[in-house]
Amino acid sequence: MVCPANSFPYNTTLCFCRPGFYLSHSTNASASASGGACTPVGPTDDWEISSGVSSSPPAFLTTVLPLDSIKRVTQSQAVLLEATLLVLALWLLFCAAIRFGRVDGGRSVWFRLRWWISRLDFAFPTAHWLDDQKVVRKRKTELGGTFSVASWILFIGLFSALLYQIITKRSIEVHKVRPVNAPDLLSFVNDMEFNITTISSMSCAHLRGPDTLVIGNPGFIDYRVFPLSAYVNYNCHNTSIGPTVSLKCNNCQIPRRNHFISWQFVDLPNDPAMAVGFQFKLTAKDHVNDRYVSFVSGTLQSDSFDNDKPKTFRGRDLNILKIHLFPQIYNNLKGLKLIQPLFYDFIPGSSFSEVSKLQASLQRSTDGLVNTTLDISYLADYIVEIGKENVMGPVSFLADAGGLYAVSVAIFLYFLLQCEARIKKLRNEDSLMRDIRSHRRAQRHWDKLRKYVTYTWGHSNMDVKSRSGRQHSTLMIDSLCGIQPMHKMKQASTNDSTHIGLTFGTPKEMGTASEIILTEEAKSSRKNHTGN
Structure with missing residues (x-):
């Protein structure tokens, strides 16, 4: 018989996907029967682990303000500084360009622009160029106005970057570690949820278990077995990439010993059990205040821990997902006690990377299952207390703002003195512009007088x-x-x-x-x- 791509025949009438490939669950049938194609897991996203607590903004803010766009635009101070330098360069180019315009006795638009720029000389209105034995007088020059506005542009840009830094990093997170005892652990009450998806062409019909909860290590005196339904609510639902087992525990406490939960996927007639990976997401939130959530999520497959050939998980050996729980107290959030789940290790079970061995395994009934075990344990004998300390007070803010203004003015004052020292024409620029304005004003007054006399007599x-x-x-x-x-x-x-x-x-x-x-x-x- 002829099988689709990336598949091979078995049992003389059926086809099965090659190692590392699976049939999408949307067909819910074998490759030969549905004519579907076997697909690999493909590249997976990076693992995502919360750094602490994450809270979603209020719903009305997300509908009114584009918070995601704002975060992308202002994700770094470099964006604000680049925008400041761009505006500063445009202003200097504009002031340099209008100097090439015709004066035309003070009647041209270019002269009027240059005059109003000189009126903006509010940062350097004193004597720019000090000649010996001459009276110091106030001057307002075009160059001074240009550099005054430039200093304010630079100051506003640096001040915006300072405000952004204060808003985003106005406080630092402080972690304190202290020893823990049994009453401290009993005070941690969270709602936890474990969602583990077996990436495969199987469905929930293949699932057997979970039925029991094992506490402690086998062979030790603290070993106990309890019915799972007394502690955890579980269910299974089908997804496009395989069956998802959900374990939910309300008012859960931190286990002071190892907890083991196991389940199996078994062969069905003409539908063998197999898996090419596991996708998980573990969340914990406070039972009273469900605004804050701590989580860890990711995807596991054959090349997650080694660069070996693609594999298909099938057989008696257990696939173990080891999860550690870490208690944290958030003093800055009114003493919020939250359990932080951490993914610690993945121990792969029986798997096959060659077509011949996988084909032989499909013929053996003893290999007709996929064993999965969730190992949950407490991480350490310490509790982390998290708080926040402000790093920016009113005095430091005023000092930073004043320092930015002084630096902005000093930079362009240096440029101003250097320009007037090297170009003598700029030293009398204010007198020339005032003379042009005076002549222009006198001409306007004389024209008004002529019109008045002409109209009168x-x-x-x-x-x-x-x-x-x-x-x-x-x-x-x-x-x-x-x-x-x-x-x-x-x-x-x-x-x-x-x-x-x-x-x-x-x-x-x-x-x-x-x-x-x-x-x-x-x-x-x-x-x-x-x-x-």
Whole structure:
């Protein structure tokens, strides 16, 4: 007969998977009958052991906040420091780029940006460059503003890294070991669960046992045998990779002697017993407060402890999983007493790595079983008391924050002094920018004055040649604009010869015209005084 890949014929009518391969339990039949393919166990994940207690965050936080994404992003201070350096580099490049823009008499956008950057010089607003025999004055330069903002960027980045360190590592875990006695062990009451999956094509129909609980070592005076149902509730359920035996114990205490629990998987007609590995997960949690869980999980197969050929477990010898229980008291969690399960050893039983030997074993009824034993024992005669001590107080936090700020300012102060010492043009940068701003401000004020005078008197009224013959209209305009009082308007109507026309021109000409107006007003007031 022809068998599928990675399988061989046995009993002339059936096929069986090669050593290290198994038929997925989804078919629940032999390879020849279902036409399924034999698959290996494949690469297994690393073993996972809790370092202490693990608690899940509240459900509303997991739905509102992406806690996993936040942990991945801020899993190291290097991420925060790299982001700080990136922002710092972008800021310096931006400040260097705008210096190449045109000044255009202070009207360009580039000059306005450079001016506002100079106003940000709040870290170094004193005299940057000290010349001898000159008055020390405050300066705000573009270079000072650039380095002031850069110092704050560096400080904020370092401060964020400090806060991250305080939040994640604000306290250290302290372990204290003390001897244990029997009353101490009796005070540890936990709910424990052992889930052991036999990776195979078998089902729970192959299971026989477990029925008894053995306490103590065989051959010693403390050896005892008890019915398992009096201590542990157990059940079996099928999974896609094989049957899972679950052992649950409520209000369990730490065993002060070795405990052994055994079960078997036996051959069924046309469905032999075999296994290629074991997957386990052992958990313990406080009976009252089930928020905290201590666990250990992993996968065992033929190459877990050696690099030999793939194997199939089958035969009379026991496959022993040795589990140690370690008592721990968490003083930082209101004296929580939790049992830490630890996977200690795996002793493989009967197995076959060659097709011929496995084929011969399938023909023997004495090899038609897979024996599994769980060995549970207490680890040591000591209890570990776990507490937490804060390593960051308010004084140390302020000292760290102040030190970061001082370092950030000192770094860029050194760069500032070096730049001004080597580039003389930068020493007078603030004066040049203020002169440009002053000229620009004066030009704006002069433009406003021209517009005001033009709006008040008009272009035609300011012309001397066109002034004659239109004195009456001028008086009407003046009266409407509200520039002169009524008695001055009357004087202007009787003394037409004293009216002086003005021509709108430069500031110098405007100053001359204003002097003429003041002279004529003085003469008029003198005549009035003489007449009186």
